[in-house]
Every structure is written in C-alpha cells, then in structure tokens.
Amino acid sequence: MEKKKSSATSSSGASDSLVNLVWFGAVAYALFLFLFNAYVIRLQAIQEYGPVIHEFDPYFNWRATQYLYENGYKKFFTWFDHKVWYPLGRPVGTTIYPGMQFTAVFLKNYVFGESMTLNDICCYIPAWFGVMATILVGCIAYETSLSVNSGGSLIGVAVDALKGKYTKSNDMTSKSVTKRFFGFESPAVECAVFAMGFMGVVPAHLMRSVGGGYDNESVAVTAMSLTFYLWLRSLRNGEKYNYLFGILAGLAYFYMAAAWGGYIFVLNMIGAHAAFLVLMGRFSTNVYLSYTLFYAVGTVLAIQIPVVGWSPLKSLEQLPACAVFVGYQLLYYCEGMRKKNKWGRKEAWKFRIQVFGVAAVLGTMFIMAVTPKGYFGPISSRVRGLFVPHTKTGNPLVDSVAEHQAASQQAYWQYLHMLCFMAPVGFFLILFRFGDSSCFLFVYAVAAYFFSHKMVRLILLAAPISSSLGGIAVGRIVSWSTSVLLGEGDQPVEKKETKSETKSKSEGKKKKKASSSSDESMAGFKAIHDGFNQASNSYEGKIVKSIAAVVMCVSLYMQATTFSTYAWRISASLSNPSIILKGQTRDGNIIKVDDYREAYWWLRDNTPEDARVMAWWDYGYQITGIANRTTIADGNTWNHEHIALLGKALTGSVEEGYQIARHLADYVLIWGGGGGDDLAKSPHLARIANSVYRDHCPGDVTCRAFGFVDRQGTPSPMMERSFLFNLHSHKLRPGVEADPTKFQEVYRTKYGKVRIFKIIGVSRTSKNWVEENRKCDAGGWFCPGNYPPGLKEILDKKKDFAQLEDFNRGTKDDDYQKEYFENLNNPELAKKRARMNEKHEEEMKAAQKPTETKEKKTLSDEEKIEIYSTWEDTADTTLMWQIVTTNAVDDLKRWLDQDPGAAWLRSADGRGPMWWAFESKNQDIVSTLMMAGVPHTDKDKNGLSPVDLLKE
Numbered sequence: 001m002e003k004k005k006s007s008a009t010s011s012s013g014a015s016d017s018l019v020n021l022v023w024f025g026a027v028a029y030a031l032f033l034f035l036f037n038a039y040v041i042r043l044q045a046i047q048e049y050g051p052v053i054h055e056f057d058p059y060f061n062w063r064a065t066q067y068l069y070e071n072g073y074k075k076f077f078t079w080f081d082h083k084v085w086y087p088l089g090r091p092v093g094t095t096i097y098p099g100m101q102f103t104a105v106f107l108k109n110y111v112f113g114e115s116m117t118l119n120d121i122c123c124y125i126p127a128w129f130g131v132m133a134t135i136l137v138g139c140i141a142y143e144t145s146l147s148v149n150s151g152g153s154l155i156g157v158a159v160d161a162l163k164g165k166y167t168k169s170n171d172m173t174s175k176s177v178t179k180r181f182f183g184f185e186s187p188a189v190e191c192a193v194f195a196m197g198f199m200g201v202v203p204a205h206l207m208r209s210v211g212g213g214y215d216n217e218s219v220a221v222t223a224m225s226l227t228f229y230l231w232l233r234s235l236r237n238g239e240k241y242n243y244l245f246g247i248l249a250g251l252a253y254f255y256m257a258a259a260w261g262g263y264i265f266v267l268n269m270i271g272a273h274a275a276f277l278v279l280m281g282r283f284s285t286n287v288y289l290s291y292t293l294f295y296a297v298g299t300v301l302a303i304q305i306p307v308v309g310w311s312p313l314k315s316l317e318q319l320p321a322c323a324v325f326v327g328y329q330l331l332y333y334c335e336g337m338r339k340k341n342k343w344g345r346k347e348a349w350k351f352r353i354q355v356f357g358v359a360a361v362l363g364t365m366f367i368m369a370v371t372p373k374g375y376f377g378p379i380s381s382r383v384r385g386l387f388v389p390h391t392k393t394g395n396p397l398v399d400s401v402a403e404h405q406a407a408s409q410q411a412y413w414q415y416l417h418m419l420c421f422m423a424p425v426g427f428f429l430i431l432f433r434f435g436d437s438s439c440f441l442f443v444y445a446v447a448a449y450f451f452s453h454k455m456v457r458l459i460l461l462a463a464p465i466s467s468s469l470g471g472i473a474v475g476r477i478v479s480w481s482t483s484v485l486l487g488e489g490d491q492p493v494e495k496k497e498t499k500s501e502t503k504s505k506s507e508g509k510k511k512k513k514a515s516s517s518s519d520e521s522m523a524g525f526k527a528i529h530d531g532f533n534q535a536s537n538s539y540e541g542k543i544v545k546s547i548a549a550v551v552m553c554v555s556l557y558m559q560a561t562t563f564s565t566y567a568w569r570i571s572a573s574l575s576n577p578s579i580i581l582k583g584q585t586r587d588g589n590i591i592k593v594d595d596y597r598e599a600y601w602w603l604r605d606n607t608p609e610d611a612r613v614m615a616w617w618d619y620g621y622q623i624t625g626i627a628n629r630t631t632i633a634d635g636n637t638w639n640h641e642h643i644a645l646l647g648k649a650l651t652g653s654v655e656e657g658y659q660i661a662r663h664l665a666d667y668v669l670i671w672g673g674g675g676g677d678d679l680a681k682s683p684h685l686a687r688i689a690n691s692v693y694r695d696h697c698p699g700d701v702t703c704r705a706f707g708f709v710d711r712q713g714t715p716s717p718m719m720e721r722s723f724l725f726n727l728h729s730h731k732l733r734p735g736v737e738a739d740p741t742k743f744q745e746v747y748r749t750k751y752g753k754v755r756i757f758k759i760i761g762v763s764r765t766s767k768n769w770v771e772e773n774r775k776c777d778a779g780g781w782f783c784p785g786n787y788p789p790g791l792k793e794i795l796d797k798k799k800d801f802a803q804l805e806d807f808n809r810g811t812k813d814d815d816y817q818k819e820y821f822e823n824l825n826n827p828e829l830a831k832k833r834a835r836m837n838e839k840h841e842e843e844m845k846a847a848q849k850p851t852e853t854k855e856k857k858t859l860s861d862e863e864k865i866e867i868y869s870t871w872e873d874t875a876d877t878t879l880m881w882q883i884v885t886t887n888a889v890d891d892l893k894r895w896l897d898q899d900p901g902a903a904w905l906r907s908a909d910g911r912g913p914m915w916w917a918f919e920s921k922n923q924d925i926v927s928t929l930m931m932a933g934v935p936h937t938d939k940d941k942n943g944l945s946p947v948d949l950l951k952e
Contacts, residue, residue, distance in 0.1 A: 019486060023186070030193050038134045038200030041568060042127035045575035046211040049592075051123040054577040056618055057635050058214040059625030062122055064092060065101040069108060069118055076101075077306060078781040083630045084620065086612055086664060087770040087785040088642060094306040095638065099259030100125070100219045123211055126218035130209035134200040136225035137464045140232060141195035141471045143437055145188040148237040150433035154442070157434055161281030187479030194478070195471025197560075198422075201567035203574070204415040204463035210575045217460060220260030225464050227252040228440070231270050234290035235436040243289035250297025257302040264317050265461060269447060270294065271321030273440045278331065282436055288332045295325045315377040330355055408456075414570070415459045418563045419466040426469030429476060441468060474556060481549035484542075579622065583751070595753035596622065599669065602747050602756065603627035607667065612767075614665035614759075616650065616678055616685065617643055623669065632664060640692070640801045645794075647689035648696055650724040651682055651706060657723025658742045661759055663766040663790040668743070670727050673753040679728050682719065683707040692798045727757055766790045859900050864933070867904040868912075871941075877907040884916040889924045896932060903932040910940035918946035 045054070053062050068076045077093035084090050104125060108118050143149065199205055208217035230252050234245035249270075257263035274291045277283060299312050299322075312318045334355055338348040370376070412420055427445055430438050448462040576582065581593040603613060604627040612630040613623050620634025633639075633646050649660035661668060671677045686706035690696040697703040697718075706718045719725050729736040730745060738745070738757065747756040766788035776783040787795060859867075880902060883891050892913075895902050906912040914934050917925040930936070936946045 023482075027189055027193055031196065034193065034197040034200050035131055035134060037564075038131045038196070039127055041201055041206065041571045042130050042209055043211045044572055045213075045577060046123060046127075048575070049212070049577060049580055051117075051120045052212050052577055052580065053119070053123065053214055053625075054210075054212040054579065055215070056578075056621045057216075058122075058212070058621075060621040060634065060636075061100060061214050061216070062119070063621075063625045064096060064098070065104045065122060066118065067092075068098070068101050069105045073102075078779070080781055080783050082774075082783075082785065083624050083628070084634055085636075085639065085642065086630050086632050087787060088639065089774075089783070089785050090636065090638070091782055095636070097216055097258060097260055097305070097307055099223070099255055099257075100214070100216055102258070103219060122214045126209045126213045126215075127211045129219050129222040130205065131200070133205065133209070133222040133225050133464070134196050136222065136229050137199040137467050138192040138196035138471070139229045140225065140441075140464070141468045141475070142188050142192035143229065143232045143236070144430070144435070144441055144468070145191040145433070145438070145472055145475070146185060146236070147188075149232075149235075149435035149437040150430070152434040154431045154434050154439075157280050157282070157439075161279065186483075187476045189475075190479045191472045191475030193471070194474040195468050198419060198470045199463065199467035201564060201571070202416060202419060202463050202467055203567060203570040204459045204466065206567070206571050207415065207574050208460055210571065212575075212577055216260040217262070220256060220262055221460065221464065223252060223256035223259050224262070224266050227256050227266050227270070228444075228464070231273075231290070231294060232437040232440055234294070235287065235440075237436065243286050243293065246290035246293035247297050249290075249294045250299075250301065253294065253298035254301035254305075257298075257308055258305050262461070263302070263308075264315075265447075265451070267298070267312070267318060267321045269444060271324040272447065273443045274328065275324050276439065276443050277436060278327075280439065282439075283331060283335070285332075287436065288328055291328055292325070295321065311377060314375060317377075319376075326359070327356075330359055411456050411459065412452075416462065416466050417566055418559050419470045422470040422473050423466040424469075426471070426473035429472060430469070441465060441472075445469060477552055477556065481553050484545045484549040581753075593751050593753065595673075595749035595751050597626060598749050599747065599754035599756060600626035603629050603667070603669075606747075611667060612665045613667045613669050614646070614649070614661055615669040616671075616681065617646065618681075619669065619671065640688075641798060644689050644692035644798070644801070645791075647685040648693050648794075650678075651686040651689055651703075651719075651722050652696065653721050654723050654726050654739060654742070658739075658759075660791065660794060661723075662761055663763050663788050666759060666762055667746075668727060668757045668759060670724070670755045670757070671753065672728055672732075672755055673751065677728070677753075678724055679719075682722070682724055685724070686718075691801050693794075694799060695797055727755070730755070730757075763788070763790055859904075863901065864904050867901045868906060871906050871908055871910055873908045874905075876902065877905050877912075880905050880913050881907070881916055884913050884922065884925050885920050887920070887922045887925060889922075889928065892925060892928055896928070900932065903929055903934050909942070914946045915940060915944075915949055919949040921950070 045052070053059055064076075067079060071079070076098070079091070079093045080089055081092045082089040084092075104118065104121050107121050107125075108116070112121060205221065208215060208221065227249055230245050230249035234243050234249060236242050253263065253266060253270075256266050270291070274287070277287055302308050302312055303310055313322060331352070334348070334352045337343075337351060341347075343351065367376075416423070423445070427442070430441050444465045448458075448465045452458040452460075452462045579596050581595075583591050583593045585591060600622060603611070603623065607613075607627075607629060609628075610630065612632070613627070614632050615623060617633035617635060617637065620631040623629055623631045624634070633643050637643060645660065649657045649664075651657075652660075672679070674680075683703065683706055686697060686703035690701060690703050697705060703718075705716055706722070707716055708714060708719070709716050715725055726736060726738050727743065730738045730743075740760075742760050743757045744760060745755060746758045748754075769788045770785055774783045774785045882888075883895070903913060912934070914926070914929050914936050917929060918936070926936070939945055
C-alpha cells in the first residue's frame, strides 16, 4: 500500500514538474515576444525616415543635449541663450527639466562612445525607455497581484476601518495561488506578462515613445513607472525591512522630477495613496516609514533641480503631498502615545483630535503670516484647465493648444482600444483582491481617468494603469483557464477544509476569535463562494468550466490579434514625423515632402549668423535647432506679453506689423500650403494679441472679427488687411501682393509649404541697441535683454495679462475675463457681434464721405410675410433669442440695419423676437421691434401672443 502511495506521489511530482516546465517556457516565450514587439514597433519611423528628430519640442531637447555634451554641466546650468526669445533671451539651464539630456549625454560618454552619434542616441532613447517602461508596468502588475498584497476586499477593509480595527497581514493574504519555478506565483506572473503585452504596444504609450520622438515624456513614463513600482514594493506585506524601498522610490522620484514637469502628478499620486491607506485603516509603522522616507529623500533631492527649486514646499499644486507628510508625523506620534499608554479607541481619538487641532491652528497662523508676502505660488493655467471645461481657462494662449482639449470617447478608443473594456474588468477584480499595494491601482485609476478626461494629452498617464488593470484581468482569466484545463486546483476548498477539520476544537475557537471583521463582513459572500466551488467541482461543473475556459481563451486570442493589428497601424501613423510629410502626386506616386527642413537649411546656409527670424512660436525650436538662427519666440511660452507682441505683429495691419518686425527681425518665415498652416492658426494669434493689446480688436475680446467668414476660406476684412495674410497669400490669391518696399520673397520651398521674406529697411539702430544694452547680474551669466526704444510707442499700449489663478498680483482684469468667458460660451453670438461692429465701423467711415450715400435696406411686404410665415429653429433664431433675452439693444439695432428681415424671424414653436422681448420684459427691445413694424398680437403654436406672455 505504501509503495502505491509512493509511486502515486512520484508520478504526481513528475507531472507537476512537467507542467511547471511548460509554464516556464510559455512565460519566457511570451516575455520575449512582447518585449521584442515593444521595441520593434517603436522603430518604424527610424526604419523609414532614418534617425530624424520629430515634431517641435524635441528639437529644443536635442539642442540642449548638444550644448550639454559640448560644454559640460557647469556651463549648461549657467547658459543664457540669446538666440531665443529675442531680444529678451532665456536662461535655459535653470528653466529646463534636464533629466533626459543628462541621460543621453551619459549614454554617449559611458556606454556608446564613438560607436553611436549623439543624434542617433537621442532618436533611439524613446524606444529604449519605452521597453523599460513596459517591463516596469509588468512589475507593478506582479507586485499588486501577489498573494500577500491581494487577499482582502475593499468592502471588508472598509468595514474594519469603520469599526476601528486593523486588518491583519495574514488576513490580507490570498490563499488561491500556485507556486511555480523559483518561487514565482501564479497568477501574479501571468498578470505581469500580459500587462507588459498591453503596455508594449498600447497607442497611449506609443504616442510619446516612438523612435525620433525625443520628448520628456518618453523618459518620464519610465521614471514614473519605476517610482510607482518601488513605492508599491516598499508596502509588501510580511517583510521586515521592505520600507527601505521607500528610499529607492525617493531616488526614482528625483529622476522623475528632473525629467518632466509631470512629477507633480507622481508626487500627489503617492501622497493620495498614502492618505487613502489611512482612511482605510491601513496605517502602520511600515506604511509610515515608507512614505516618510520617500517624501524626505525625494523632496531633498528634487529641490536641488534648478527648475524645481523650493516649489515642493511653496506651490499649491505640491503642498497636498507635504500636508500628508506632516499628517503622517502627527499620526505616528499619536499611535506611539496610544500604545505607550494603552489607550482605548475613545481616548486615542480624543488625543488625535487635540493634536491635529493644535496643528491646524499653528498651520493657519503660518499661512496667514506668509500669504501676504507671496510665499505660495499660484496654480498654473494648465493645471487649472484640468478643473474647468476646455478653452475656458481664461488664458487664450493655453486655450489655443489642441492637446489641452477634453478627451472624447473616440479618443479613449483610439489610444486604449480593447483596454477600454478590459481595464474596467481588472478594476473590478482588484476590489476583491485588495491590499496595501493593490489599492494603489484603485486610486491611480480614478485619478488617471479624471485628468485624462479633462485633457486629451494626459491619456498618456492612463497607459500604465490601463495596461496594469488589463494585464490583471487577462492574466487571471488565463491562469484560471489553464488550471481548469490542466485539472489543477480541483476541490482546493475540500482539501484545506479537511486539514482544518482535523485540528482540535480549542484551536478552532482561537482562530475564530483572532479572525478580523473583514472575514465576518464577507461571511455571506464566502458562503456563496463555497457553495459555488462545491457545484463547480462536480462532474458537470468541471465540464462547464472547461467549456468556459476554452471560450474565454479563444475570445481573448481573437481580441489580442485585433488589438495588435490596430496598434501596429496606429504606430505607423504616429511614426510619421511632422517635419517630413508623405504626399501623393497626380500619377499616384508616393513622395516625401521635406519642405520644412529645406527651409531651415536654406536659412542656415544663406543668411548671416546673427540673422533674426520672425515666425509663429510653434516653429521657434526647429529654427534654432536646425538653422541655428535667432527666433522671436518658441514653445517654452514663458512670456505671455512677448507672444502677444508677436501675435499683434502677425495679425495686425501690414503697416503696424512691419513697424514691429523691422525692430525685431531680419526675415519672416511663413508656413503655407493649407492644413494647419499659419493662416489656419491665425485667429488664435489675434486672440492672444488682444489679451495684452486691447486696441487690437476693440470691443471684441476673442477677436471674432479676425478669421474666415465661410468654409471656402474667404477672409474677414480684418484678416484680409493683416500682415500675415498678405505674406501668406502673396501672389497666390488674386490682388494680393506684399509691399515690395517692405518685403522681398527670397525663398519658397519645392512644394510651397514654407515661404521666407526678407524685411526691407530693418532698423540697424534697434539691432545694435539690443546688443549693447543687456544687463548682467553679479554672477555675470544672467544677462536678459531689453526691447529697443523704437518699440516704446507700441509697448506703452500693452496691459500685462493677469491670470485668474495668480492671486499674488495686485491687479485684476475681471471685465476682460467676464467678456472672454461669455464669448467662449456663445461663440456664434460673439462672431455675429464682431461682424456687425466691423460693418458698422465701415458704414460710419462711408457716411463721413459726402460723395458717397448709402440707402437703408428695406423689405417688401411679400418678403416680410415669407420670413414671418416660416417657423423653424436655425442658428439665426438661436442668436436672436440670445440677443433679446440679454437685452443687447445695440447688437439688435446693428443687425436690423444690415438685415431688416431678422426682426421677423420665428422659431419652430411660432415665437419670435417680440415674444421673447415681452417674456423678458425688455421694453427697449419691444420698442425697437415695433418701430420695425413687428406686430405684438399674433399667436404662437400654443395660441399665445406676446402680450399673453407678459401677463404670465
């Protein structure tokens, strides 16, 4: 009998070893496949276009990297660049997040040496770090799926917290795990592998990590994932010194802070998780030490970065994490006193209230003392934009950026695809696989969805959490399906219960007493779970489970194939560098349009080294990075007033723009060729200009008078008179030609995408004055420039832009902000008003000429009847309702002067301006309409006259 048992045991052991070996091989193959795909999918751009830097911002990053490599870190941090933001300049080293630049130079000096050029390293960094981020997201999924980190439930832990009980680590450990080779756990490994599979190719990550996309985010996502993983690793249950990983998390956070301004999200994310652990009753010595070490080490190192400075202790965006740190110290002190004095729950809470009350009083006194001195920094427009609808930050410069628009459902599907439904499944699963680490995914998911929903660019932040949750969902499904098909884990409950039943009754009673309230709160669910297990382990149940496992695996395979194909297709479009375009000739041949680089090369080779180039700020980085010529502004956008001056020059009249340009530039570079060219962007330019120079669009804060009047691209009168329109359409539109006494076209690219004009009559006096009047500080390197005296008359008209969130400034601009928001809420009304104002001004000018007379428009009775008998909801009826109900009498009169028929409009319910005027009790509107002959006794659809509405 013993021989048979021994033989059976040996056979079972051999079978288990074979299963583990096959499992290990499958995991290894999947890892290789996913990581290989993650790397290759990011190299499409390099394979097709070569090692070319993409977009706009990466060219600044490349130029800064080149300067660091050639001059060293000491000169880098004292680099004041006079080739940008002319004539002011910019201190680059102290206003840049230099982590990526230092990384590239380190790789060049200590890894690749002469075997790889600095340009090539910069082009490959996004792909390398994309793979590393993929691995780290897998580590996050693994850590949060371990049995020691996922044995509780949200409901149970919350009930424990409400009862004032701490859920023990043993009760937070899952029992449904399988040990594999080298101590790895299943399903944690499967969750990690599939999380890597998702992260490797998900478009939300690809959009900032394709080869050539040398942007901060390509490195920052890796740094963020590393920080999150080390933070979670420091919280692992059952280990004595794991809080030391908090130190490593602080070091990773330092690198994150050096790489990208999004470090604020990482800091607040960990702070929010630490606060959430307290709310869930999970505060412990380990949690306290982990967060304290993370925050202390990370903050001390982060403030060494010049661009960060003391902002972690001063900026309102970063102070919440500091508040959590202070709260942790107070809470730890309270816990120490509770244990020392052996207080009960009531005494402990009384002492906590006292301690936190005193802290609140002291904190309030400190805030009241330092706030008037401007200690606290304001919330930036970009961050403020996360809490208000798109284009309503109050800052037209921020509102002009397309990436700041709210994300739509289509955007989520475009960048996350099948993760849109797999991530929610993983989110649901972690609610019942809860632990100190896994609840981080809960907090991260909520925050990432909120912020990405507000700003489409931030879908990037959703890539790691979506991949982690999706990997957890698929990993657990595949692990369960595999165990079912292999017959593993049949009747696990019965085996464990049989063993426990052999224990003495006294031990059972002790165990019952020691159990946490989370077990008690879940007793009903466990009873259902046990019943389900018993049914599923029957013969019929096994068949049903096997069929379900096969169906789910086949379904997942089909979905994964579709997702992979989609990801590769999206990657191809994301890998197309904006600086090189693909086009198709009339005979069907595919060509590469390299107009932009050709224009920059022409500037580099055919203009003096001190030449200054005026162009919209989008192209500033490329001009300095490729042409090495001085620009007026670039994508740093640090000076709102300076960009407004540039906008005023480009969207003002030809003469006004020329008078600004001749003092600041030698050449003007214009993007043309349709699409997103300068003319398409120009309404934003005019709006930004008007935010500082209020005479630019008088009475029209959003400059609706500047733009196209129809879909055919017909310019409004203001646009037609502009400096930009005349250069953009020079000899392309009938009757449009730049003044030859002011401008000379010196270069036009092959396909007409870029045109370069030389400015005639440049002020040499102003140019020399700028060179001779730079004021340096005591250090001798900080030498900002000044505007030449020739611009004084224009600069005297400016009004510094006061952002809503900058409470340290004494000046406010409430009237501007109020009208700005009103116009954005009612763009059609604003546009109509702008057009009416412009026509009114033209008519006033025409009236001043005695030789010209203009008859007032009139309508025949037939025309009035035709309009009055047409009942329909249109844009004009909506606009009329807005004008009448807001009592905009002047707007109504201008409209009726231009179009008398507007007074006779009626909506689908039979009502028109007369009804709305009576209903709003706007007597002036009523009088104006009566003078136009509109009756007030006719009936609407419901048989009510305007007078009847007044009676109501």
